[in-house]
Amino acid sequence: MSNAPSASDALVISSNDALHRFEARKNGELAGYVEYNVLSEALLFTHTEVLPAFEGQGVGSALAKHVLGAxxxxxxxxIPVCQFIAGYIRKHREYVELVRPDVQRAFKI
Incomplete structure (x- = not known):
């Protein structure tokens, strides 16, 4: 018997422009989100939240990877005002070039 997640267990991430956030849903239920503001040349990430029922399931990391890819x-x-996003960039150096050098210094990236 396989313990692999079924397609219905997959995390679906989409942008909710009205609420200025990317949302992760699992089985249609909100699992977490990253709030953002759109600036002329940047996305300013202000807050990441994973709902308690979904903690420890990789939701935050999946969201971070998705929003940085977007x-x-x-x-x-x-501009990673959110410490979770800043920490993700520190650990995943392939995203460092998305952050200007002066912003890197400000957020210790």
Missing amino acids: ARAQGKQV
Whole structure:
């Protein structure tokens, strides 16, 4: 018997432009989100939240990877006011170039 997650268990991440956040849903239920503000040349990430029922399941990391990929795809810089996003960038150096050097210094990246 396989313990692999079924397709219905997959995390679905989408942008909720009205609420200025990316949302992760599992089985249709909100699992977590990253709030953002759109600036002319950057996405400013202000807060990441994983709902208690979904903690420890990789939701926060999946969200961070997704939002940083979205910024890259849009050609935007990143301002990681949210300490979770800043910490993710510190651990995943492939995203460092999304953060201007002066912003890197400000957030110790």
